Structures are given as structure tokens and as C-alpha cells.
Amino acid sequence: MKTQPGINGAGLGPGKKTRLNRILRQHGLCNGTAMFLPYDHGLEHGPRDFFDNPAVSDPAYTIRLAIEGGFNGIAVQIGLAEKFYWDYAGEVPLVLKLNGKTDIPPDAEALSPLQASVADAVRLGADAVGYTLYVGSPAQETDFRQLRQVRVDAQRFGMPLVVWAYPRGAAIEAKGGRDSFYAVDYAARTASELGADMVKVNFPHPEKTSGVKDAYRREFSPQQAIDAVVRSANRTLLLVSGGEKQGDEAMLEKARQAMEAGATGLIFGRNVWQREHDESLRFVAHLQDILAKYPQPGTLQV
Numbered sequence: 001m002k003t004q005p006g007i008n009g010a011g012l013g014p015g016k017k018t019r020l021n022r023i024l025r026q027h028g029l030c031n032g033t034a035m036f037l038p039y040d041h042g043l044e045h046g047p048r049d050f051f052d053n054p055a056v057s058d059p060a061y062t063i064r065l066a067i068e069g070g071f072n073g074i075a076v077q078i079g080l081a082e083k084f085y086w087d088y089a090g091e092v093p094l095v096l097k098l099n100g101k102t103d104i105p106p107d108a109e110a111l112s113p114l115q116a117s118v119a120d121a122v123r124l125g126a127d128a129v130g131y132t133l134y135v136g137s138p139a140q141e142t143d144f145r146q147l148r149q150v151r152v153d154a155q156r157f158g159m160p161l162v163v164w165a166y167p168r169g170a171a172i173e174a175k176g177g178r179d180s181f182y183a184v185d186y187a188a189r190t191a192s193e194l195g196a197d198m199v200k201v202n203f204p205h206p207e208k209t210s211g212v213k214d215a216y217r218r219e220f221s222p223q224q225a226i227d228a229v230v231r232s233a234n235r236t237l238l239l240v241s242g243g244e245k246q247g248d249e250a251m252l253e254k255a256r257q258a259m260e261a262g263a264t265g266l267i268f269g270r271n272v273w274q275r276e277h278d279e280s281l282r283f284v285a286h287l288q289d290i291l292a293k294y295p296q297p298g299t300l301q302v
């Protein structure tokens with residue numbers, strides 16, 4: 001079992017340190033691991049994601065689910081944060097997503113425009129901000145510039161920065177696609193190089209990599225691939241994302257492999273809430289059993 005090298009507290013400043021401590025040590029299992037509930041699908045995919053469990057289209061229901069499930073944070077866009085979070089302020093940390101887009105236009109030149117600021121996050125009592133970075137998109141240069149300003153603001157306001165590092169674009173598709181080992185590994189490293197405190201990535205698939213040098217061995221096991229991705233993220237805390245709903249065993253195995261590799265935690269949305277309330281909590285309890293086996297005492301070194 002590997003443990004995360006951890007963020008070096010000395011470089012964080014008091015605001016980031018306090019907020020990360022609240023997320024990692026005062027919520028969830030309080031053991032340095034983290035489980036976040038993402039809930040920006042209404043914007044990113046449209047309401048279709050809520051059809052399997054219509055209750056989840058109500059943001060109040062979903063925030064309560066995050067509280068009942070003992071999550072370390074819930075990630076929402078500005079509109080929902082302003083309308084709903086204040087009813088539950090402090091009961092579960094808020095990760096304010098600063099940018100977002102619909103999936104209506106094609107993804108070829110993906111760029112997620114800013115909808116909110118780090119100052120909004122401070123005003124709303126958030127403990128972190130989220131930014132989607134499309135690594136490899138033709139619009140990458142604009143994206144990097146946008147992220148730079150968010151990073152500078154996050155540093156100034158003492159706000160942890162979580163980067164959703166999503167490979168996108170034709171060049172990525174030519175190398176095996178957005179969840180190939182190559183693409184996920186590069187995205188994790190990019191987020192770390194650009195100053196993320198945490199990075200959210202898809203689980204890497206070695207067998208999907210193509211058209212790149214031999215270093216990305218297609219015969220790597222899933223465990224070897226996620227080990228490499230955690231190494232690439234280095235002191236940026238790594239969160240593994242859920243993706244479309246799959247069977248529970250496959251998801252729990254993914255969670256186990258991620259934690260074994262030294263990931264800090266999970267950010268599973270559809271796999272948690274595309275099912276009836278008690279079933280969601282039952283699945284969350286299984287995820288927590290896994291996280292409990294991988295305490296991360298050094299996650300936040302102060």
C-alpha cells in the first residue's frame with residue numbers, strides 16, 4: 001500500500017491549510033481520505049442523468065444525500081450554490097465549480113468558460129473551488145490562461161484548487177481516447193505542473209493507449225497504470241472519478257485499486273445517486289469501508 005506524498009503545508013498559507021483540514025480531517029472519515037459528491041451534471045449533460053432517480057433532480061435532496069452519506073464535500077455550480085447551499089451551510093463542505101459548459105455543441109474544441117470567481121466561493125463559504133481543464137484541446141492555450149487567473153486568485157484568497165483534468169480533442173482521440181493510460185497520466189501531471197492542490201481524473205485504461213511511444217505499455221495492469229498516475233500527480237492529491245454507472249463490484253474494485261495506489265479519494269456521482277436513496281447510502285458505506293483501510297496521515301503536512 002502506498003500513501004500519498006501529501007501537500008506540503010508550508011507552501012499553502014493559512015487559508016488553504018484551514019480549508020483542506022476541514023475537508024480532510026473534519027468531515028467524512030476524518031482520516032485524510034476524501035469522498036466528494038459531484039453534482040454538476042444538470043449543466044454538463046442535461047437533466048437526462050436524473051431520470052433513473054427523479055428525486056436527485058432536486059438539489060436539496062442531493063445536498064442532504066451528501067450530508068447523510070458523510071461526504072467530504074459536494075461540488076456544484078454557482079446557481080445551485082446560491083439557491084440551495086445556505087440551507088445546509090457548514091454541514092458538508094462546498095466545492096464551488098467555477099467553470100462549466102453543456103454537452104450540446106461538439107467537443108472538438110472543448111473549453112469550459114468561467115461562470116463564477118474565487119471571490120464568489122469565499123462569499124458562499126466554500127472550502128474549495130473546482131476548475132475543468134481540457135488537456136489536449138485545441139483551445140488549451142486559452143484554458144491555461146483562464147486557469148492561471150483562477151490559480152492566482154485561489155492563492156490570494158487561500159482557497160484550495162481542485163482541477164478536473166479531462167483529456168479532450170482530436171489529438172487525444174488519436175492516442176487512444178480520453179480514458180487511455182497515456183491521456184489520464186498526462187492530464188494528472190499537467191494539473192500538478194499548473195498548480196492544482198487536488199486533481200480529479202478518470203481511471204486509466206492501459207489497453208486503450210495507441211499511437212504513443214512504448215513507455216505507455218498496453219500490457220500494464222490497471223493497478224500499474226493507476227500507480228503511475230498517482231506518481232505523476234506527486235504532491236497534488238489525486239481523486240478518481242466515477243463515470244457512467246457500472247456494476248457495484250467493478251466500481252468497488254476501481255476504488256480499491258485507486259486507494260492502493262495512494263490516491264486521496266474518490267469523486268463518484270452517477271454511481272452514487274442514480275439509484276434509490278437507501279441504495280445510494282448502502283453503496284456509499286461500501287466505499288467508506290474501503291477508504292477506512294487506507295488512512296492518509298500525511299495528506300496535509302503542516
Ligand SMILES: O=C[C@H](O)COP(=O)(O)O
Nearest residue numbers: 038242243267268269270
Ligand atoms: O463533474 C462531473 C462529474 O465529475 C461526473 O461524475 P461521475 O462521472 O461520477 O458521475
